[in-house]
Amino acid sequence: MGELAERAGVTVKAVRFYSDSGLLPEAGRSAGGHRRYGPGALDRLGLIRSLRALGLPVPEVGRVLGQEDALADAVAGRLRRIGSQLAVLRWQEAALQSLQECGPGERAERLRLIGAVSVPPSTAALARFWRRWLPPRLPARLVAAVVDGAVPRLPDDPTPAQVLAFTRLHALVSAPCTGTGHGQPAAHRPDGGRPEVLYDGLIEAYALASPRLRARRAPREGEALDCFVSAYARSRGTRDTPAFRRGLSRTLAADPRIDRYWELTAELSGPSEPTAGAAHDWLCAALAAQTARPAG
CATH class of the missing domain: 1.10.1660.10 (Multidrug-efflux Transporter Regulator; Chain: A; Domain 2)
Known part of the structure; x- marks a missing residue:
């Protein structure tokens, strides 16, 4: 020996x-x-x-x-474990930098937000929020599609600003549901109609609007807006008419808002990837502009 x-x-x-x-x-x-x-x-x-x-x-x-033949599996397994460990370290590094960058008055609040999130962070709370927000009895495939489009992907190497955005997003969806702006917004329950038809059409309309948002084009009528309005009309079993568009514009202006959710999601995802909320706002603005014009 x-x-x-x-x-x-x-x-x-x-x-x-x-x-x-x-x-x-x-x-x-x-x-x-x-x-x-x-x-x-x-x-x-x-x-x-x-x-x-x-x-x-x-x-x-x-x-x-x-x-x-066991070496390849062992190496792959070790790489997965290292990847998980690195994700934790990157998150912790960015979180510590966020605390280091802020003033003493903000530090306690940021520490509370960061401490409420698991490490590595999970988007499970965001997915639960959307399942509560969506209408009941929506088909599972549509729930999955909406959740997939609404829950942001977490960056592999987050910045301090992205860590802060996610912790605030997590706090928003985890707060008691009040619908007053001081807690989690009240759930969205479209009145009547067929919600599965509506959400199928909305997903298509958002996809059509997204390239226009990436190109920074002003809201305007076109295929995306027609698809958007058609989704509401078909879900309610009515026709797309000028009168329907004017009424829809007023209804959407009064709908429950989750603007803060989409603001924080945009901070987390970056400007190159339009959120569903940004697409919805773009389409609502296009509809409002169209219906505000005098009939000619």
């Missing part, structure tokens, strides 16, 4: 540990009871040290040594 340790440049204690763990089998014992190792022990010990240097736990090292 001492000779093997010396040749490998490790301690006797390390050789004994790997032997006792079953990673480094003995070839036999001397008459005095000392452990003896075969000619391949030095290479095997080098491989063990390499695998351990990569952070593989002892059981995983044993599996790699015992199975020729």
Whole structure:
């Protein structure tokens, strides 16, 4: 054991540990009871040290040594774990920078917001918010589509501003539902009609409007607005007429608002990716502009 340790440049204690763990089998014992190792022990010990240097736990090292095809799985698993650890560290780094950048008067509030979010952060609270906000009995495929479009993707390498935006977003959707602006907004329940028809059409209309938002075009009539209005008309079983558009514009202006949600989502996602809320506002503005013009 001492000779093997010396040749490998490790301690006797390390050789004994790997032997006792079953990673480094003995070839036999001397008459005095000392452990003896075969000619391949030095290479095997080098491989063990390499695998351990990569952070593989002892059981995983044993599996790699015992199975020729186990190395690829072990490396992939280790990369996944490292990725998760890095995500945690990046979030914590940005959160600490956010605390460092603010004044003493803001620090306690930011610390409270940051402390309320799990690490790594989860968007589960945002998904729950949307499932409560949507009309009941909406088909599961539409619920999934709306939630997927409304819940922002968390950045892999967040900035302090993005960490702060997400913590505020998390606080908004986790607050008691009051509908007064001082808590989570009241749920959206369209009056009558067929909500599945409405949301199918809205998803299509938002997709049509998004390229125009990316191009920073002013709200205007066109295919996206026609699709938007048609979704409301078809869901209510009526025709798209000028009178319907004027009434719809007034109704939408009085609808429950979740502007703060979309503001924070935009801060988190960045300006290059329009939110569904931005698309909705663009379409409402286009409708208001169209219906404000005198009939000609």
